[in-house]
Amino acid sequence: EDKVVQSPLSLVVHEGDTVTLNCSYEVTNFRSLLWYKQEKKAPTFLFMLTSSGIEKKSGRLSSILDKKELFSILNITATQTGDSAVYLCAVVGGATNKLIFGTGTLLAVQP
Amino acid sequence: NAGVTQTPKFQVLKTGQSMTLQCAQDMNHEYMSWYRQDPGMGLRLIHYSVGAGITDQGEVPNGYNVSRSTTEDFPLRLLSAAPSQTSVYFCASSTTKRETQYFGPGTRLLVL
Numbered sequence: 027e028d029k030v031v032q033s034p035l036s037l038v039v040h041e042g043d044t045v046t047l048n049c050s051y052e053v054t055n056f057r058s059l060l061w062y063k064q065e066k067k068a069p070t071f072l073f074m075l076t077s078s079g080i081e082k083k084s085g086r087l088s089s090i091l092d093k094k095e096l097f098s099i100l101n102i103t104a105t106q107t108g109d110s111a112v113y114l115c116a117v118v119g120g121a122t123n124k125l126i127f128g129t130g131t132l133l134a135v136q137p
Numbered sequence: 138n139a140g141v142t143q144t145p146k147f148q149v150l151k152t153g154q155s156m157t158l159q160c161a162q163d164m165n166h167e168y169m170s171w172y173r174q175d176p177g178m179g180l181r182l183i184h185y186s187v188g189a190g191i192t193d194q195g196e197v198p199n200g201y202n203v204s205r206s207t208t209e210d211f212p213l214r215l216l217s218a219a220p221s222q223t224s225v226y227f228c229a230s231s232t233t234k235r236e237t238q239y240f241g242p243g244t245r246l247l248v249l
Binding site: 128 | 182185227
């Protein structure tokens with residue numbers, strides 16, 4: 027069965043800390059891996075990764091994919107309270123090429 | 138630019154009632170999908186459509202029907218609501234299945 031597993035389930039950090047969120051997957055017919063940020067409402071897109079070893083960056087956020095070891099990490103440096111959210115990892119793949127979500131990591135950044 | 142819109146934002150139903158959750162997008166996306174999000178379960182795919190007139194089941198389709206008569210609209214119907222359908226429902230669209238999906242704001246449904 028195709029699955030996406032995220033860790034940790036939740037974490038609490040202080041402003042200025044650096045955090046690393048993990049996403050591992052077992053998905054047949056892998057196409058791409060996506061990271062989303064979900065605050066109070068709908069998920070918003072962060073990154074899409076398709077190739078191993080190529081880091082994607084956007085400000086203080088960065089992400090990289092390892093297709094050999096079947097995982098991705100999302101790094102957030104110099105965290106701010108506005109980074110508090112659920113971070114979702116999803117993989118496009120499976121028998122019907124659908125988006126398969128992990129359960130998310132809840133990040134709380136304290137002042 | 139409206140993007141993906143959903144109505145209503147919040148709904149309370151009694152067990153056995155029926156209702157339709159509306160979803161529309163103005164980006165001319167071919168692929169549209171419905172997810173439900175429950176605590177500890179993540180986002181689970183209910184139904185999806187790869188274009189007007191074409192729909193297919195996702196991971197948790199039971200108790201829900203969909204149709205896709207136009208590219209813009211993808212309504213989700215609950216035929217006979219059950220408490221197990223209490224959830225937050227998200228509609229999403231993208232140009233193809235493999236591209237980034239854009240999510241609507243969600244509909245929070247409570248079935249008593």
